[in-house]
Amino acid sequence: MSQPKKISQHLHTSLKGKPFVSLILGCVGILLLIFLGTLSILYGASSIDAATIYQSIFHFDDGNSQHVIIRELRIPRAIAAIAVGAGLAVSGAIMQGMTKNPLADPSIMGVTAGSSFVLSLAMAILPSLPYQSLTFFSFIGAGLGAFTVFGMVALAKGGITPIRLVLAGSAITSLLTSLSTIISIRFDIAKDISFFYAGGVSSIQMHHLTFALPAIGIGLVFAILLSRSITVLSLGEDIAKGLGQNTTRIQLFGTITVLILTGAAVSIAGMIGFVGLVIPHITRFFTGLDYRFIIPCSAILGGLLLLGADIVGRMVNPPFETPVGAITAIVGVPFFLYLARKEGRTLK
Numbered sequence: 001m002s003q004p005k006k007i008s009q010h011l012h013t014s015l016k017g018k019p020f021v022s023l024i025l026g027c028v029g030i031l032l033l034i035f036l037g038t039l040s041i042l043y044g045a046s047s048i049d050a051a052t053i054y055q056s057i058f059h060f061d062d063g064n065s066q067h068v069i070i071r072e073l074r075i076p077r078a079i080a081a082i083a084v085g086a087g088l089a090v091s092g093a094i095m096q097g098m099t100k101n102p103l104a105d106p107s108i109m110g111v112t113a114g115s116s117f118v119l120s121l122a123m124a125i126l127p128s129l130p131y132q133s134l135t136f137f138s139f140i141g142a143g144l145g146a147f148t149v150f151g152m153v154a155l156a157k158g159g160i161t162p163i164r165l166v167l168a169g170s171a172i173t174s175l176l177t178s179l180s181t182i183i184s185i186r187f188d189i190a191k192d193i194s195f196f197y198a199g200g201v202s203s204i205q206m207h208h209l210t211f212a213l214p215a216i217g218i219g220l221v222f223a224i225l226l227s228r229s230i231t232v233l234s235l236g237e238d239i240a241k242g243l244g245q246n247t248t249r250i251q252l253f254g255t256i257t258v259l260i261l262t263g264a265a266v267s268i269a270g271m272i273g274f275v276g277l278v279i280p281h282i283t284r285f286f287t288g289l290d291y292r293f294i295i296p297c298s299a300i301l302g303g304l305l306l307l308g309a310d311i312v313g314r315m316v317n318p319p320f321e322t323p324v325g326a327i328t329a330i331v332g333v334p335f336f337l338y339l340a341r342k343e344g345r346t347l348k
Contacts, residue, residue: 018286022293025286029300033082036307040078041070043311048074072205079213080204081310081324082303084269085279087216087261089302090223092276093283093294097230098254102281102339103166106142106262107273110172114145115266116196117176124187132211139263146255148172166340196270199325201310204268212264219261220299226254227291234289272325274332275302281339305331 042048048066056067088106095104106112118141122129129137152168177197184190229250232240237247265272279302280294287293309327316322 018288019293022287022297025283025297026300029297029304032304033300033307036304036311037078037082040081040307040311041074043314044069044074076204076206076209077201077310078307080201080209080268081307083209083213083216084201084265084272085275085302085304085306086299087219087265087302088272088275089279089283089298089305090220090276090295091258091261091265093280093291093298094223094226094230094254094258095276096280097234097291097294098251099165100234100236101165103277103336105274105277106258107271108166108173108277108336109169110145110149110176111142111258111262112145112266112271112273113173113176113180114143114148115139115141115263116193116271117141117180118144119196119267120180120183120189120193123189123192124183127189131208135211135215135264135267138267139259142259142263142266145172145176146259196266198323199270199272199328200313200321200323201269201306202321208268212268215260215264219257219264222253222257222260223295224292226250226257227295230254230295231289231291234291270325272306272328274328274336275305277339278332278335279305281335 038050038053041053042050046066046069048070052066053070055061056064056070060071061067091111092105095106095109096102115138118137119134122134122137149165149168149172152172153164156164180193180197184193229240229245232243232245233247233250233254240247240250279298283294283298283301287297305328306324309324309331313322313324313327316327
């Protein structure tokens with residue numbers, strides 16, 4: 001049997017997707033998003049009913065305080081939670097597929113810490129910086145964090161391995177977080193930067209989403225377009241090259257997509273960890289190893305996780321709110337420890 005035919009058969013055997021299960025998962029996920037989105041708008045310090053939501057959307061009255069709360073605070077908050085969750089989950093899926101590292105996640109690999117570090121620098125040096133410009137600096141920071149982690153590991157003897165990536169990512173994350181803390185204290189911006197440390201969508205308004213939301217949308221489109229190539233790359237570079245894939249180009253565009261998604265997410269919600277770690281593994285359990293199904297389903301489940309975490313955060317200690325990052329950490333840390341203890345170091 002010829003080598004290309006062997007590779008093709010191996011690809012077909014390894015990537016048994018579950019299109020019907022993926023379709024069901026996607027449809028159920030969308031229905032749950034609608035339900036939780038409505039619940040997110042209804043639940044809060046002031047009681048609001050469904051009829052008021054309808055009136056505020058189709059017959060807005062700027063003199064009605066409940067209409068203003070819904071339009072200016074609760075709807076943008078729900079949209080932000082869905083978008084940020086989708087962006088972080090898809091970023092994690094792409095990183096895990098490209099590196100074959102089951103522990104890959106933007107928060108673990110230094111990407112979110114890089115965004116927060118550059119944001120703190122920008123806020124210290126340019127205190128009058130408009131909010132929309134923060135997304136640009138967040139992109140730069142995401143690139144800085146990723147480049148530093150991958151650069152350190154690539155220069156090490158023995159090359160890139162999943163464990164080295166996690167160790168380097170943890171070290172760089174700690175370093176950049178410490179530097180951000182020093183900057184915030186030195187320039188008296190601790191109160192401003194603390195929002196990015198805690199992670200959350202509680203103060204999001206519609207004008208905060210004008211730049212970040214389209215960026216996340218573009219990133220998700222790029223991810224879907226790359227999904228087939230990432231599927232092939234997830235089997236290993238040798239197999240991908242044997243099938244005629246330009247692995248360098250795939251990795252480049254995949255990295256750019258991760259930076260767009262993570263940079264936009266951090267710019268509006270701060271450092272929210274473990275969404276990109278947990279969701280791709282749950283998605284793969286249902287959909288199989290085909291990233292044409294993993295990426296869209298991860299986006300839906302990521303939005304569900306963050307939207308649910310935001311609602312739970314409001315219920316833990318009302319009327320005070322628990323940061324979303326704390327809720328996702330409660331879910332993510334045990335999951336991370338479970339994956340770290342597994343004997344296998346590659347995705348199965």
